[in-house]
Amino acid sequence: MTATEPPAPGLDAALIRPDGYIAWTHPGTDHDLTHALTHWFGTARSVAAAHQA
Secondary structure, three states: OOOOOOOOOOOOEEEEOOOOOEEEEEOOOOOOHHHHHHHHHOOOOOHHHHHHO
């Protein structure tokens, strides 16, 4: 058997939730990391806003 395509490259980065769900990979997903983080963890807050909460 001869391979017709090179093997897929390894991942450069991955976002894995605590329950083991792979939420984002690079390469391999259509959205950037900021979109994935916002989707799974909500909108980022500044340090000052976080201390007020």
